[in-house]
Amino acid sequence: MNALKYLGLALFYVGGTSLLVIVFPHSLPAFLAFQSSLLLLYYLPLSPRLRVSLAFVVLAFLMPLIGSINGYYLEIAIQVGIFVALALGLNIVVGMAGLLDLGYVAFFAVGAYLWAIFGSSQANEFIPSSWIQFPLAPSWFFVFLLLGVVAGACTGFILGLPVLRLRGDYLAIVTLGFGEVIRVLANNLDKPINLTNGPKGITPIQRPPLFFQPLLEDLGFSISTPALYSLYFYFLVLLVVTAVITATRRLDHSPIGRAWEAIREDELAAASMGVPLIRMKLLAFATGASFAGIVGVIFSAKQYFINPESFTFMESIGVLAMVILGGMGSIPGAILGATIVTVLNLEVLKGLSLWLNTLRNSGLVLSLPFVGDYALSQLPAQLEPAKYERLVFGIIIVIMVIFRPQGIWPARRRLGKVGRT
């Protein structure tokens, strides 16, 4: 009986909020409410099968439907998906194995540049055109998804091999250095051989093949190509995120996951219990890096253009803030953290910027005490709330580590079986 009641509530909320978004396609609160319906689904005591199928309906049908009404929301959903996958990858390194990686974005960059170089005419610069002509055909994209995993894992392995013996804080600084090295290399490897095209970046990057377009047309759907690509990337990201979540969950509940946890809690004790420290740490590093690698490939295909500016230290810390916000070592935490931070940056900060612009153009004059009359058009133009991502990341990190170090969605096993000492 109760189960029916909860099911009713879930259906009501999901239906209601999606209707709201459809009726008010430009209302931010409506979209936020719709996004939170997934959270509600997770919390309601529904049977697992019911919960998964409802979530599937929301993600696979309602979201694309909403996205076809307001394309920007689909863009947000794609970005959220990308960051969820990144946060899950970093969560393995930082949260599960307890290795602070401050250069995580480097692996993302490796994946992104991998497809960008071979999926555009860039590779012609250093591979003779008599041999093979670039860009590669769009269908190679799927091969490169796998190659992205491999490249990410290899980079993680190569970096990890020398540095994983270092103590925690030194490891953090070295990974930071590595992240910067990759960015500087991307910035400067336009000579002696033009590998990355330097600060100008690479464009146009090949997109994945639209093999189903004729089929859709036969069925009578006519969707414009850009909208189709948006939907395409949305489902691609959804698929990858599902795969990443599954992989992380399996790892978490495996001996490997327990070994990581043991290393995180007490390295010395773990080693004396026979946990192979270096091998396990390398595995954590390589797994986390491989997630970033595959997402990087998708990112460059989606963006159509990449340059080193997308792979700064700030991005690494942004992903770290997501993990810390959600709760280190917690899978739902990483997902939630990534969603909240991305939504804050893309919706709330941008919304504030737009609002400030409206104020500026409104021509209003305020009478303030002490200051006197103040025309809103005088608001400093440099004051762009959308640019204050660092502030968001910083405040989240400081507040969380001081007041709620376990995150807003703490990892369960840590509280349950190990207990707190």
Place this chain on the structure above:
Amino acid sequence: MEFALTLFPQVLVDGLVLGFMYALIALGYTMVYGVLQFINFAHSEIFVTGAFVGVEILLGFQSAGVLAGIPSWVLLPILVIAGMTASGFLAVVVERIAYRPLRNAPRLVPLLSAIGVSFVLQDAIRFMESIWRNAFYLTYPPLQGLDRRIQIGSTFDISVKSLVVIGSSILMLAALSFLVNKTKMGRAIRAVAQDPQTASLMGVDVNQVVSLTFLIGGAMGGAAGVLFGIQYTLISPYTGFIPGIKAFTAAVLGGIGNIPGAMVGGLVLGLLESFSASYLSLLTGGAFGAEYKDIFSFLILILILILRPKGLLGEVVGEKA
């Protein structure tokens, strides 16, 4: 080859200027590390705060129309002392708010907090300058007499600016050495660095010493900030990141926690960087140029940490503190 030789004195001076700047900043890292075994990642923003205080004073004087009337030997101490005060107090406040509650947390937690503070401070500075001046990239106005160059020999001249930076750095490093080695306060700092528990049993107020360490380290960073502004003129809230990382490299290079080590490490790194920036493209026939100088420092950092983590002068830091 001829060219390389005529370049040499200028490269040396540039390296010394850079090196002393790194040394001043590195002191903040190394002192805090010595006392708390923790990397104060926000120190680069403490340094930038000094630079911004300096530029605000100069721009204030300029808009009041008195800048041209004040001789540099009066202006410089004002700037440096103001920068030191602001940065020193900011460092103390940051420690109180963001680090002290985490004193007993696992080792990496205060580092995370420090990274957060660093980001918050960057955007806080940006926010304030955006409101106040509608710009956050600011330029130091030229100071009277400082841009003059003194001719030495027939091929080489040195700017007064560089001499001033080198001179005041040496002065401050000497004052710090005196403070740490010869005064009661310095003895308390060294005692806490060695063993906080025993020190507190001997009647040393550990919290006070920690605050003092942040004050001194922050003040050195602030002074470096002002000097940086005078030397390189353009500053932004994000200027601190690279010098901060390099100063940290310098601290590690000299042996972190070791005060003379930070000075030596700063100088070595400054010289290495200056020479690699100038000679790398000569040596490689133009294939790799000055743009790789940042990578060069990072590689040094990585190599030192892997091969000789206790640094050149070597202070052994506990393996698992």
